Amino acid sequence: MTAPTTPSAPIDPTSTDAWASLEAHNLELTGSLREWFDADPERAQRFSADAADLHVDLSKNLVTAETLELLQQLAREVGVEAHRDAMFAGAHINTTEDRAVLHTALRRPAGASPALEIDGQQIDEDVHETLQRVYDFADSVRSGEWTGVTGKRIETVVNIGIGGSDLGPVMVYEALRPQAQDGLSARFLSNIDPTDAYETTRDLDPETTLVIVASKTFTTQETLTNARLVREWLLQGLRENAGLTVEQEQEAIAKHFVAVSTALDKVEAFGIDPKNAFGFWDWVGGRYSVDSAIGTVLATVLGPDTFEELLAGFHAMDEHFATAPAEKNVPLLMGLLNIWNVNFLEAETHAVLPYSQYLHRFPAYLQQLTMESNGKATRRDGSLVTTETGEVFWGEPGTNGQHAFYQLIHQGTRIIPADFIAFATPNHALADGEQDVHELFLANFFAQTKALAFGKTAEEVRAEGTEGALVAAREFSGDRPTTSIMAPKLTASVLGQLIALYEHITFVQGVVWGINSFDQWGVELGKQLAKGLAPAVAGDEQAISSEDSSTSALIRYYHEHRQQG
Ligand code: F6P
Numbered sequence: 001m002t003a004p005t006t007p008s009a010p011i012d013p014t015s016t017d018a019w020a021s022l023e024a025h026n027l028e029l030t031g032s033l034r035e036w037f038d039a040d041p042e043r044a045q046r047f048s049a050d051a052a053d054l055h056v057d058l059s060k061n062l063v064t065a066e067t068l069e070l071l072q073q074l075a076r077e078v079g080v081e082a083h084r085d086a087m088f089a090g091a092h093i094n095t096t097e098d099r100a101v102l103h104t105a106l107r108r109p110a111g112a113s114p115a116l117e118i119d120g121q122q123i124d125e126d127v128h129e130t131l132q133r134v135y136d137f138a139d140s141v142r143s144g145e146w147t148g149v150t151g152k153r154i155e156t157v158v159n160i161g162i163g164g165s166d167l168g169p170v171m172v173y174e175a176l177r178p179q180a181q182d183g184l185s186a187r188f189l190s191n192i193d194p195t196d197a198y199e200t201t202r203d204l205d206p207e208t209t210l211v212i213v214a215s216k217t218f219t220t221q222e223t224l225t226n227a228r229l230v231r232e233w234l235l236q237g238l239r240e241n242a243g244l245t246v247e248q249e250q251e252a253i254a255k256h257f258v259a260v261s262t263a264l265d266k267v268e269a270f271g272i273d274p275k276n277a278f279g280f281w282d283w284v285g286g287r288y289s290v291d292s293a294i295g296t297v298l299a300t301v302l303g304p305d306t307f308e309e310l311l312a313g314f315h316a317m318d319e320h321f322a323t324a325p326a327e328k329n330v331p332l333l334m335g336l337l338n339i340w341n342v343n344f345l346e347a348e349t350h351a352v353l354p355y356s357q358y359l360h361r362f363p364a365y366l367q368q369l370t371m372e373s374n375g376k377a378t379r380r381d382g383s384l385v386t387t388e389t390g391e392v393f394w395g396e397p398g399t400n401g402q403h404a405f406y407q408l409i410h411q412g413t414r415i416i417p418a419d420f421i422a423f424a425t426p427n428h429a430l431a432d433g434e435q436d437v438h439e440l441f442l443a444n445f446f447a448q449t450k451a452l453a454f455g456k457t458a459e460e461v462r463a464e465g466t467e468g469a470l471v472a473a474r475e476f477s478g479d480r481p482t483t484s485i486m487a488p489k490l491t492a493s494v495l496g497q498l499i500a501l502y503e504h505i506t507f508v509q510g511v512v513w514g515i516n517s518f519d520q521w522g523v524e525l526g527k528q529l530a531k532g533l534a535p536a537v538a539g540d541e542q543a544i545s546s547e548d549s550s551t552s553a554l555i556r557y558y559h560e561h562r563q564q565g
Pocket of ligand 1: 161162163164165214215216217218219220223286287372520523
């Protein structure tokens with residue numbers, strides 16, 4: 001089978017009947033969350049849905065049943081379902097790069113039927129063959145069969161990558177770190193700031209360090225520079241500590257460096273033995289790649305079983321997205337709610353607030369997923385978008401955020417929709433005397449969405465004995481939209497479900513806006529200019545003078561203040 005054809009040009013969402021109805025509905029919408037909850041005791045049940053192990057309560061959003069129906073009509077009119085099916089089937093929906101978008105194929109179970117064959121490639125076979133190679137490698141490191149060049153067991157795996165080749169692995173590692181094998185840990189090196197390479201390696205023993213160079217393209221300046229820095233650090237350390245000779249360098253690289261990339265020729269050119277390289281394919285976007293061989297660091301440190309469980313979680317959410325009816329399809333509903341919030345209620349940002357310390361890198365991960373995908377002003381056919389797109393995603397784990405920026409969410413002038421995420425069972429149950437600390441934690445989780453939804457009226461403030469100007473300061477308007485996501489426990493499967501949930505939410509928004517969520521041309525200009533500025537930064541006076549006055553003055557400032565050594 002060749003790739004199915006690309007779906008038709010985008011339908012302008014603002015030209016649909018649903019959009020016009022939503023605009024009218026927005027003007028007519030009266031009442032408040034307090035009133036809506038009072039009027040409908042079933043509101044929470046009515047506006048909740050389960051997706052795999054996730055229980056999602058949408059009831060504290062600024063919507064009525066009619067809003068949700070109109071949003072589903074919008075999805076039908078712009079063809080979300082057809083586009084979703086085209087993605088799963090391997091159509092080249094990444095139009096600017098003429099590629100299929102098949103991250104969902106990375107988590108199809110072995111033997112899934114019918115087998116996926118796209119553009120002449122047996123996708124399932126290739127995915128599972130690579131996974132098996134990754135698992136074999138992981139097992140050999142975990143068992144101690146794979147050693148460093150001096151025969152010592154590997155204790156630290158350093159993943160060098162950036163963007164999707166870093167954010168996914170580091171987020172998952174942090175989320176599931178209790179499952180790391182004893183005596184084995186991971187570190188992540190991404191920034192080209194030399195401080196990052198220095199701090200990552202300074203207390204490591206080269207003899208027990210294994211490096212994974214992870215780069216889809218294997219051309220990324222940061223990753224290749226860091227890989228060279230770490231290679232030099234490793235060889236120098238081995239020379240000094242273990243008497244490594246020049247003749248043994250090749251073997252040392254083979255025992256301490258592996259790579260993950262779609263460009264295996266470039267891996268070899270870098271000096272890494274191709275038999276120590278794990279591939280993936282151009283139909284996996286960088287920010288959608290944590291479940292590909294880019295997760296080799298995870299399979300190695302957390303173990304193949306954990307990685308398999310993560311993949312199963314992803315797949316469970318894919319199945320839900322592909323098959324659940326629209327009115328209970330959580331990624332669809334959450335994507336449409338984001339459209340409502342951005343395009344009708346004029347929200348500019350979206351907070352993601354995990355009540356789980358282990359998810360502390362989840363908001364940073366989501367920033368690439370959502371903002372690199374949907375931060376665009378042109379549509380799939382090159383025409384300009386007709387609405388606002390791509391809201392800013394941000395967040396910190398609760399309860400830390402409560403003591404930092406929640407003030408603005410509760411009482412500021414802007415509407416900030418927020419997703420609250422929590423788990424019924426803690427990873428570590430601790431008691432403060434008689435007090436179960438997880439219960440204190442969850443009480444905060446429940447309290448925040450309640451306060452944001454229902455607020456506190458002036459009357460209620462006065463009833464507590466407050467008078468005068470202080471009343472307004474202590475009043476809470478309420479009607480601040482939130483979604484609550486709960487699961488039994490933060491497991492690898494639940495984490496996979498959460499990631500896939502947000503992948504599909506992002507997809508839904510992209511389809512409504514008519515944009516290609518799978519390219520990232522917006523990162524290119526800066527990269528290109530950074531290369532062109534190298535002579536000026538290196539001190540070439542003619543190059544400095546040819547820059548604009550701001551850039552040349554900044555470069556001169558650098559030269560005047562740079563201390564050597
Ligand atoms: O600069 C953006 C980007 O292309 C991301 O999309 C990608 O995740 C990251 O760079 C890293 O790219 P690579 O894996 O090819 O090194």
